[in-house]
Amino acid sequence: MPERLKTYFGDAENEPAQQVSKAVPDPAPEEAGRKKKRSKRKRDQPADEEQPPRNHEPIHKEPVKAPSPVVEKVVPEPAERNGEIVQQQTLSKSQQKPKSTYQSKPKTLDSKTNFSSLREKANNLYEQRKKLPIFGHADEIRQKLRDQDVMLLVGETGSGKSTQIPQFLVNEFWCRPTDTKITKKDGSEKLVKVGGCIAITQPRRVAAITLARRVAEEMGTPLGSSSPAILRVKFLTEGMLLQEMLHDPWLTKYSAIVVDEVHERGVNVDLVTGFLRNLVSGNKEGRGGVPLKVVVMSATADMESLQGFFQEGFKLEVEEQKRIQNGSAKAEKEDEKVKDISVCHIKGRQFPVKTIYSPEPVHDFVDAALKVIFQIHYKEPMPGDILVFLTGQETVEALEHLVNEYAIGMDPGLPKILVLPLFAALPQAAQQRVFMPAPPRTRKIVLSTNIAETSVTVSGVRFVVDCGKAKVKQFRSRLGLDSLLVKPISKSAAIQRKGRAGREAAGQCFRLYTEKDYLTLDETNTPEILRCDLSQALLNMKARGVDDIVRFPFLTRPPRETLEKALLQLLNIQALDDTGSISKIGQHIAKLPLTPTLGRVLLAAAEHGGDCLTDVIDIISCLSVENIFLNANSEEKKEAAETARRDLYRREGDHLTMLATVRAYAAENADRKAWAERHLVSHRAMQSVMDVRKQLRTQCRQAKMLPADQRNDHFPDPSPILILQSFLGGFATNTARLVPDGSYRTVVGNQTVAIHPSSVLFGKKVEAIMYNEFVFTNRTYARGVSAVQMDWVGEALAASG
């Protein structure tokens, strides 16, 4: 082992790694035993209280218009282990998107043989399900939810909660649709079906699809919109549930909502929990009094705040009841409920992972990681891949070069190493390499950003190296500035990273920080609602009839200043009127899958006619997905791409360059993928662009903003002035003017801002610029930049008041 790489975590002499690995129990015999048992039991009939899956009869015999499909067979067959889904892969956004055209009528549905093969598969899976840690808790969980409407569940990784909970509940008596009288606003009564369906929300689309597929298999039903099961169990993202609530604020389709992975605390989950608290503790008038059951599930034990959160809701309700009924019997009964929001803990199924801390604080974690990687590789037996958590593409690539460099001088008798970078901006093919097993006598070393913490599971990993840091986006509302800074992770993130070493066998986690430092970390991640621009969240709430934002039950209340800033922003784009109520414009924007600002631009463009709107939709689609332009990692490639891209560049700036790119991509009918590669454009990003574009076009046609018969090949010359002026309709405050010293200063706030190097206007000097984003990394940058005239800016600012 090279001298330089020795001793990061103590000398080889002092802490022989061989001993460490021997100290770890060998899981192999246990595994073998389990397998044997499984195959024996397969022949037996299940004896448990839980019935094996049957073909679920559709509840509604008459044809029912299926809800939008959530699932589609696009996910690679998940490798199953211990009855648990272990493979989550990043799919391109377009692959992830359910396409309603895909499975209008699966051919298999009429075939009896197919149903029986589905049943057979389900029966086999049932044996695995019974072994999940959660399975023995089924009755307890059912009983609790019969008694109360809210349950909290802590389920560690591998407990099986996401797949089993819906199946435990779906045949409960309270989960049947009930014919219910609902009093409408005008006083008339209507008979409607309430309930019957269970929704399970996930933070990510891939997870929703993977889980839906798995549960369909376990239940022995076909997957998708035509499956009878879709009427009962539905996996969707938090955002999709919010979108459904726009049309059905009382969630009348559902008997229960299961909120999964709440510990990740994205903005949407905070909104969902707030709305659900109002639904479970209010008078349920919109549901005709039919209760809604809510299960909130988390992988981390921090449940006290959630418990308090829902109890507070019931307490307020009881107070309200008491006030109205003056302490009647009903209110007393409700009082009991308050005391009784139970928390259910389910152990996970993980192999033990030994934690090894750095004895000294680490200054350069790339260098430290390099040493640890080789220490592991020299001392630990195969197999056992290494997963290294770093902060970003830059550190990933730096370490990649270093490891490859050192590997050249490695003892040739040692196993080979294969270094694989992993980050979201990586082209699809390169990402896929991470999932392939390493060749024989080769150790895989995956150098990853946060993407491997939650979104992607790499198999074969037994060693995790954790630098203890991550890049975090933080919105500073006062400056309207997003900063992307390297920050220490939380304890729960550190635990999550460590857990990645124990998915398949006992593992080790090397933390590139001291134990003392670990103890000073925050317990949990900062909820996103404290870190981001809230204008979209607020508009969502306003569109759902929440007039008093201050009284909305936030799981974590954002600072007043952030809320005020967001309200001001919505006022500026006329999404709210002077009284703070949502305007017609706001109603319209809330239905678009866009930030309020981009939504406003779309409406502004519509005033300039269909051609302008069509062009603006193309640009907005680019701005609302990840970066469409890739970066070459070699000079050679870069030059080739620059040449190929030249015909796409527009001197007006990035907005029109994006338009040219979308048009060229859309016009390419032969091989779009090859076109994208030639131009060093991300094919994956462009697929998402085309999806968003299609959605927006459809919505605009429905709103009569675009003619119904418009065709894709209708391409008149764009009008840059109208396009950029439309953008100023939303981005008037995202502008800067050139000052005599050659730098740019923001028109509002007079902040210095530099054009981002990725912009086509980088290094150029124009009278004024309009930008899509204002970000701080090493300095303040404007990203997504176009040249504008100061008098347009003045007009736009005056128009927005």
Add this chain to the structure above:
DNA sequence: GAGCACTGC
């Protein structure tokens, strides 16, 4: 001269 991760009909 530079790009944490997600999401939305």
